[in-house]
Amino acid sequence: MDQSRDLIARRRNVVPPAVAQFAGDATAERAEGAIIIDSDGREVIDFAGGIGVMNVGHSDPTVVEAICQQARKLQHACIHVATYEPYVALCEKLVDMFPHGDQTRAMLVNSGAEAVENAIKIARQATGRPAVICFTESFHGRTLLATSLTSKVGYKAGCGPFAPEIYRTDYPNLFRDGSRLDVEEFSERALDSFRRFLVNTVRQADVAAVILECIQGEGGFVQAPASWLRGLRELCDEHGIILIFDEVQAGFCRTGKWASYQHSGVTPDLSTWAKSMGGGLPISAVIGKASVMDQAAVGTLGGTYGGNPVSCAAALATIRRMEELDLNTRAEQVGQRIRQRFLELATRCPQVADVRGLGAMQAIEMYEDDSRTRPATSLVHTVIQDCLSKGVLVIHAGSHGNILRVLCPLVITDEQLDQGLDILCHSIMECSGQTESSPA
Ligand SMILES: Cc1ncc(COP(=O)(O)O)c(C=O)c1O
Numbered sequence: 001m002d003q004s005r006d007l008i009a010r011r012r013n014v015v016p017p018a019v020a021q022f023a024g025d026a027t028a029e030r031a032e033g034a035i036i037i038d039s040d041g042r043e044v045i046d047f048a049g050g051i052g053v054m055n056v057g058h059s060d061p062t063v064v065e066a067i068c069q070q071a072r073k074l075q076h077a078c079i080h081v082a083t084y085e086p087y088v089a090l091c092e093k094l095v096d097m098f099p100h101g102d103q104t105r106a107m108l109v110n111s112g113a114e115a116v117e118n119a120i121k122i123a124r125q126a127t128g129r130p131a132v133i134c135f136t137e138s139f140h141g142r143t144l145l146a147t148s149l150t151s152k153v154g155y156k157a158g159c160g161p162f163a164p165e166i167y168r169t170d171y172p173n174l175f176r177d178g179s180r181l182d183v184e185e186f187s188e189r190a191l192d193s194f195r196r197f198l199v200n201t202v203r204q205a206d207v208a209a210v211i212l213e214c215i216q217g218e219g220g221f222v223q224a225p226a227s228w229l230r231g232l233r234e235l236c237d238e239h240g241i242i243l244i245f246d247e248v249q250a251g252f253c254r255t256g257k258w259a260s261y262q263h264s265g266v267t268p269d270l271s272t273w274a275k276s277m278g279g280g281l282p283i284s285a286v287i288g289k290a291s292v293m294d295q296a297a298v299g300t301l302g303g304t305y306g307g308n309p310v311s312c313a314a315a316l317a318t319i320r321r322m323e324e325l326d327l328n329t330r331a332e333q334v335g336q337r338i339r340q341r342f343l344e345l346a347t348r349c350p351q352v353a354d355v356r357g358l359g360a361m362q363a364i365e366m367y368e369d370d371s372r373t374r375p376a377t378s379l380v381h382t383v384i385q386d387c388l389s390k391g392v393l394v395i396h397a398g399s400h401g402n403i404l405r406v407l408c409p410l411v412i413t414d415e416q417l418d419q420g421l422d423i424l425c426h427s428i429m430e431c432s433g434q435t436e437s438s439p440a
Contacts, residue, residue, distance in 0.1 A: 003027070003039035022395045023048060024388045031058030034412035036393060045420040047387075047394040049407040052217065052249045055276035055327060056318045057411035063279045066317030067310055074309045079108070080302055086312035093319060094287050097258055100267060103290035108283060108307025112248035112274035113141025115284035116211070118301050119270045120145060122286065123209035123242035126295035130164075131202050133210045133241075135171035137219030137399060140211065140246055149211060152218065152399050167202045169194060171216065172228045175354050175365070187228035194235065209242040209270075214260040217249030220398035221356055221363040221405055226264035233266045242292060244270045248284070249361075252276040252319075253327040253410055256335065256359030263358065279318030283311035327410045331360040334417060338362040338406050341421045351376055351432045363397060363405040366432075375400035379432055386427045392420045404428075 004027040027039040034057060036044045049055065056063060070086065077084050091106040098104065109115055120132055132149065134140070140149040147155065148162035156162070172190040174183060181189070198204040210232065215223040236243040245268040250260035254276065257263060261271070269292050274284035286293075286301075322328075339355065342364050346352040353372055354365040366376035380396050383404065387394050397403040404424070408417065429435075 004042075007039050022051075022384075023393050024385045026388055026393050033057045033059075034409040034416050043391065044388070045392045045408075045412075045416055045423075047392055047406050047408045047420055047424070049276075049409050050280070051275070051395065052254060052407040053275045053278070053280060054409045055253050055331075056279045056321050056325075057409040058280070060279065060318075060321055060411075062321050063314055063317045066313045067281065070310045070313035076305070076308060078304055079307050080304075084309050086309045086316065087307040090307070090312045090315050091285075093316060094273075094285055097319075098271065098287050100269065100271070100287060101289040101291065104287060105290045105293040106285050106287045107293070107301055108285050108312070109303055110282045110305050110308075110311075111141065111284055112246075112272065113143040113146040114303070114306070115248065115272035115274055115286050116140045116146045116149065116246060117143055119244050119272050119286045119288070120149075120209060120211070121300060122270060122288065122293055122296045123244060125297060125300065126292045127208040127240065127242060129206050129208040131167060131206045132165060132208060133167050133169060133197075133202065135212050136168060137171050137173070137216055137222065138168075138211075138213060138246075139216070139218030139249075141248075154399075165206075167197075167207075169197045169201070171212070171219065171222060172224050173222045174225065175222065175356065183225050184227055187225045187231060190225075190228050191231040191235070194232065198235075198239070204239040204241070207239065207241045209244050210236060211244040211246060213246045213248075213250060214264065215250050215255060215358050215361060217361075218397055220365060220403035221358070221361055223356070223358055224264075226266070229261070229264045229266040236269075242269045244268055244272065246272045248272055248274045249407075250358075253322050253331050254359060254361050254407070256328050256332040258328065260358065277318065278311055278315045279321075281311040281314040283307065283315050325411065328359075330410050334408070334410055334412065335360040335362055337414070337417055338421065341425055345425045345428060349429055349432055349434050351379065352428070360410055361405075361407070363403050364428075365398065365403045366428075367402065375402035376432075377401045380404055382431045383424075383427050386431055387424055390423045390427065392423045392427075394424060 008025045028036045094106040095104040134149045138151045140146040145163045148166045245261045270288035342355040351366045353367045368374035397405045
């Protein structure tokens with residue numbers, strides 16, 4: 001543990017604590033597939049995927065080769081200065097994969113937050129309206145506009161004043177708000193509440209865009225009902241509001257489809273992408289209807305590094321590899337295996353209040369007791385530490401940090417997955433004080 005301990009001490013000496021550590025004192029020296037080797041040479045099963053970035057797996061040889069080849073050829077030109085093929089090829093691929101209407105456009109930047117910023121700028125220019133509606137428990141990044149759109153107050157402490165003309169309403173969370181209702185009834189009630197919001201909180205004619213995750217990532221893998229998404233689409237059409245789906249965490253095979261919105265059959269006007277698209281290199285995209293994207297004035301979008309050639313090459317190779325490996329099918333299999341274990345755990349551990357997710361995006365929500373009034377924040381923290389000491393890297397989610405989520409590389413083998421789940425489930429039983437004679 002010496003090398004890891006030294007590295008963490010050096011980090012603390014120079015990096016401010018606000019750059020948080022979500023998985024205890026984990027370190028990473030190198031990685032392959034679903035395994036990270038830490039600074040002491042210890043193998044750790046990766047259930048975090050660098051927060052949902054490594055769907056294609058660490059160090060995939062074809063992705064690494066594409067990065068090296070491109071780096072030898074052209075590392076940077078800036079798309080505002082000279083046009084290079086990988087940028088155009090990636091946009092062609094994205095437009096082909098994710099049609100948003102008769103004609104689709106795509107543009108590239110560097111991070112999820114930047115994609116969100118650009119999508120909002122496009123929506124405002126296309127509508128000539130200022131207001132943006134977002135949701136409770138949503139996460140859209142850490143730039144000032146993205147932080148303003150983000151719900152969790154812990155990510156915002158002391159960072160204001162926030163961007164104006166942001167209006168937040170309740171995300172349709174069936175587990176929290178509608179357990180006793182049938183899903184259709186719940187959707188209708190949530191849509192009614194949204195209609196009232198457009199009258200009593202922000203004038204519909206002032207609203208440029210509604211932005212949401214179809215399944216919330218940082219919020220704890222809460223999924224909006226398909227009927228609610230369809231109703232929201234109709235409301236946006238009726239009032240000329242741009243519908244933006246943030247696919248940054250859920251996109252690129254995580255849920256068993258290329259886009260999480262494909263589960264509902266609802267297509268947005270604009271969408272934002274990052275994380276697993278680049279196979280570990282920083283790259284993000286805004287994809288959208290040409291009729292909306294083309295309204296943005298020349299010079300208002302982009303940036304020096306946006307769609308860097310090396311990142312574009314990584315993204316193209318990553319997508320090709322995801323297709324070859326059929327990672328959407330694999331996500332279904334991985335998700336079923338995780339879900340089965342979590343459901344079984346829930347029968348033995350009363351602190352597990354909910355098991356939920358879509359495809360390989362699976363989570364459990366934990367409370368101190370049956371009343372569901374006391375989120376099990378410190379218990380989840382203890383489980384994360386315990387798992388790390390036993391060789392599994394896992395992270396939390398949710399406003400209270402009482403949700404454990406799995407975002408493992410989708411190339412994880414069944415053996416690695418089972419081993420990781422054995423450790424995680426056993427740790428949850430042990431740390432929550434349930435007697436456990438042998439690993440779950
Ligand atoms: C849904 C969603 N949107 C946006 C972001 C911000 O992405 P980035 O951290 O790359 O800026 C995240 C990051 O977790 C996310 O989950």
